[in-house]
Amino acid sequence: MSFSALTSVDTLQDALDPVSALVDDCKIRLNEDGLSIRAVDHANVGMVDMHLAKSAFESYEADGGVIGVNLDRFEDVLSMGDSGDLVSLDLNDQTRKLDIHISGLSYTLALIDPDSIRQEPDIPELELPARLVLTGDDIDYGITAADLVSDHISLRADETAEEFHIEAQGDTDDVDLTFTNDDLLAGSVDEAAESLFSLDYLKDMSRAMDTDAAVSLLLGSEMPVKLRYSRHNGFVKVVYMLAPRIQSE
């Protein structure tokens, strides 16, 4: 297995943040066309699929191996650099360590046995009848509003009025944030859709969304929601999937 790559600190940060929002350890696939990570949280509720394109690197050589990485430690090293600083990654296949260099700093990151890490999930193809495009900022605002009254959040697309609602019902107070067609970047609703989700997962996911990102939200009725966006000028592609909570009557 061989891997050697050179890129800027913020490229790696923008690629890893969406994953570390959900899991501590992950497998990184060192593919010929770039780095890929698929991971599911320990409760099997949230999944992430991230791809960082080879073209985001100054130099990149990989032969399809898989390494196991603790994301906290990896991101700690990256935080030692400024965002534009160059960082080199070199896999030492014998010691099973990743040599990371940022200017005068050398960091030897011990890898984790990939077999000891949760299996990569299959992100299922789903027929989801509503597709809405919002900014990362919109999603963050809706989460903050819902968080005032509850730890659950309802996402609801209205077929006729073509409105999208982020709603939450608390013990005493209720919140309803309404997006009309004009408020959305885009939207197409084949049939009305509504599902309930855990707020904590959405909070974690939204933290890794840029405020001006165009986030595609794919919604069904009592179905998982998919959130898709790209960042770092399109070099990083992220898909989140979140399982629904059962609606209480």
Add this chain to the structure above:
Amino acid sequence: MSFSALTSVDTLQDALDPVSALVDDCKIRLNEDGLSIRAVDHANVGMVDMHLAKSAFESYEADGGVIGVNLDRFEDVLSMGDSGDLVSLDLNDQTRKLDIHISGLSYTLALIDPDSIRQEPDIPELELPARLVLTGDDIDYGITAADLVSDHISLRADETAEEFHIEAQGDTDDVDLTFTNDDLLAGSVDEAAESLFSLDYLKDMSRAMDTDAAVSLLLGSEMPVKLRYSRHNGFVKVVYMLAPRIQSE
């Protein structure tokens, strides 16, 4: 009972902050000339009397009713808006809820039975022989200095020298902050006055004073102190009253 009003987010924040510094729940009187709140803290030590003028609203309709409100939740909703954003308040008399709208956000605030809230205090008229006018910043500075050595603070107006002192005696160290006539915005002292107060209450009260506010401080000897100021271009008028501590010999 009917109530419907439209104003900016910061108008309501500037009106409610001085009250929430002292109590969690309060009665709001929906008078024809504006909103009025009188409240006393659970230990009967600090009182507040706040009036927000009808003229601070874009539109305002009220018929003299009284509602009970949890200020934390009310202020949390307001924090979802930017300071200049318009916020509408509509009382639903049937559900006993207040509908709050800020742009696309609807929040339904459950009201509290006014009879379950501490009775509104009468703020007594008192003959207080010393009247000094300081900035909110001066008061904050004096509190910070006193806090270095004690959890009590002495306010003292000196008749002859026309000086005002903020003092504190600690176990080992002492603090004396002196304001001469030149340091004060105004001052008239009919007779020497000195009283001791709990620092915690004054800290809470000073947090809701703008740094450049002209605060009238009315002082007697072992008497309550009154603090009066206006904010939001005079639309909000605040009176605090704080009971003295017994001077230890």
Add this chain to the structure above:
Amino acid sequence: MSFSALTSVDTLQDALDPVSALVDDCKIRLNEDGLSIRAVDHANVGMVDMHLAKSAFESYEADGGVIGVNLDRFEDVLSMGDSGDLVSLDLNDQTRKLDIHISGLSYTLALIDPDSIRQEPDIPELELPARLVLTGDDIDYGITAADLVSDHISLRADETAEEFHIEAQGDTDDVDLTFTNDDLLAGSVDEAAESLFSLDYLKDMSRAMDTDAAVSLLLGSEMPVKLRYSRHNGFVKVVYMLAPRIQSE
């Protein structure tokens, strides 16, 4: 014993910070040529020797006495002033208190019996074969990097290559920050030197170093390290000494 002095708030802060980084109480020698403090931490691991020159004062009168001071309380008073504000210090020999004035604020600081404070250490003269000059920022960066993996830090000067290394070995990961001759402000290495130190002490010491300070680092093999720098335009001179940890094999 008499002492009376006038200077700016930041002069005293810049002089006391390097000492309070290590100890809570200290003796201050009120010498004719300025203030001197020598102190050692309670574990006898870190020492500091600080001198603030008389020429840093607007006025200065002292006759060689010694006072005991709690640095937290002294620095709390100073924090009440802005950095350029004038602060006057006047020793009241009868009450054993220091009168501190900043504008309208009077603070009476109770002194501590100097005999109750740890004895001042002798900072030994040591033959240390490596002398390297780095910026405060370099040292801070090396400490932050080492802190990622360990609570110990190794400082190593390489005789032949004239390189300086800040290294740390963690349970799984290692860090090596390399300074070549070009990275250093200056350096002369008579023989290779390497010692291991507790990271916590270096963290505390580095907090009181200005980022652009030129810090002389004097290093031996399993010997104490000395760190020397000046601040406040050279009016404040600081020497730190830190005992080594035994290298584990």
